[in-house]
Amino acid sequence: MKRVYLDNAATTPMAESVVSEMMDKMTNTFGNASSTHAYGRAAREVLDDSRHIIAQSINAQDDDIIFTSGGTEGDNTAVLQTAFARQKLGKHIITTAIEHQAILKSTEFLAEQGFEVTYLPVDENGNISLDDFKAALRPDTILVSIMMGNNEVGSHMPIHEIGEILKDHQAWFHTDAVQAYGLLDIDVERDHIDLLSTSAHKINGPKFLGFLYKRNGVNFPSLIKGGEQEDKRRAGTENVPAIAGFAAAVKELTTTEKAHRQAKYHDFKQYIVDQLMANQIDFEVNGQLGEDNLQHVLNLWIKGISTYTLQTNLDLGGVAVSGGSACTAGSLEPSHVLIAMFGEDSPRVSESIRLSFGRYTTKDDLDQFVAVLTQTVKRLLKK
Structure with a gap:
């Protein structure tokens, strides 16, 4: 019996180019990118080249890309660390009722810690109303987290319009782009996005890898404590072969x-x-x-x-x-x-x-x- 796979929003098979790139790097570039000897420097070069390719894909600066374990970590970091770092400016957060659980579980946790969360409703097409968003926005809003595209029904949120509204507001703007990355044209400058999370396995890359875009000037402590990797923003030795595979997948997009x-x-x-x-x-x-x-x-x-x-x-x-x-x-x-x-x-x-x-x-x-x-x-x- 022929088997048919129609669940690519859950995960995608790795592309041949990704597997080939990862095999090469696992075999030939096994050094720790934080080491200063030749093996480490070779790994660092692969890491830097991959970061550049990925940054270009969303019109970001190389230093704005933080490699993570995937969309869940990126979402958690953006929401939780923003909330705790900025709570003196306000404790109000806006999101939607149809976000991924990585966002909803984070905001539920923050509500238990005394934050106030507004969940924007959606219509029968899965779309929010910009009027509802404008009405919800307050002077003490410190974060707006709205997914770029929904993983269950495919609705595309008005990210550019939201960014325009927020560009002169204190709230940082985060978007979960896990499903949209690789399909939509994403430009963090054009859309005034401060934080953006992705996952490599949604675009025929490896699992347990993604990146968090964090605009220069958006500052909060690392969620993962330990070493000084990722410019002290995410502790843990980088998975250089997987990151090279991620970049190989991005190059095709x-x-x-x-x-x-x-x-x-x-x-x-x-x-x-x-x-x-x-x-x-x-x-x-x-x-x-x-x-x-x-x-x-x-x-x-x-x-x-x-x-x-x-x-x-x-x-x-x-x-x-x-x-x-x-x-x-x-x-x-x-x-x-x-x-x-x-x-x-x-x-x-x-x-x-x-x-x-x-x-x-x-x-x-x-x-x-x-x-x-x-x-x-x-x-x-x-x-």
Whole structure:
């Protein structure tokens, strides 16, 4: 049985160029980048070159890039360290109701410490209102953390507009770009972004690696205590081979390539929608198919069949999809994103699946998904 992988928002397979680069560096550049001898200097050169490639990808300065263990650490660092470093200026934070758990768990913790958090609501397309944001913004707001693109429904937040509003405000602006990095054109200067977090394994790079962009002048203590790596901003010996692999993945993500992927994934989404309609499947899209969204994510409400049943039957048919964020997919808790969009009593909350495409997804993969889903739906609803 051919197996089809449609869960690229959870993680992506490493690209051949990434594996090749990492194998080379693991074999030939094993020194500690903090060592001053020749082996260390060779590792430092790889580290510096990789940092430069990655900084250029978001129009940042090399020194603004801090390598982390991934999106969760980047999110935690940005939110927690900003809050504790700036609490004398105010204790108000703004985020959204559909952020990744790395943000929501951090803000829940801060609320327990006496901070006040405003969670912006979203509409049925997963979008916030700029009017709501302006109304929530206060003189004592010290941080705004709003994801660039949602990992479950693909909604693209108005990052540029928010940055424009905040450029003359004391609040620092953080965006979780884990899903958007590699698909959208990101320019931290243009959009007045102060902090931005990513994860390498979402763009065919290695797991347990990411970076936190921190604008010059945005200062707070390191979350990870220990040595003086990353210019004293993140302790721990850098994983030079993995960072080189990350840079190799980034080099492939030219502006043209990102636009190509967005267009290809948009066509994939429309094709699936057309095929499900042709097969008379009773479904609706959670969110919207607009071109401004993250096109690699398609969330579908398959009416009358539970998420767990759909996932299980699709898996048995060789097709891997998700019920939502990979970080909560193993639990029985419903998607907080769909609850925020449609309410906790909506059947969409317990009858939806998420497909997500990647660089290796093919039309044949989509056809197998449609065939297995159609067979599953017609069999189960006949009972």
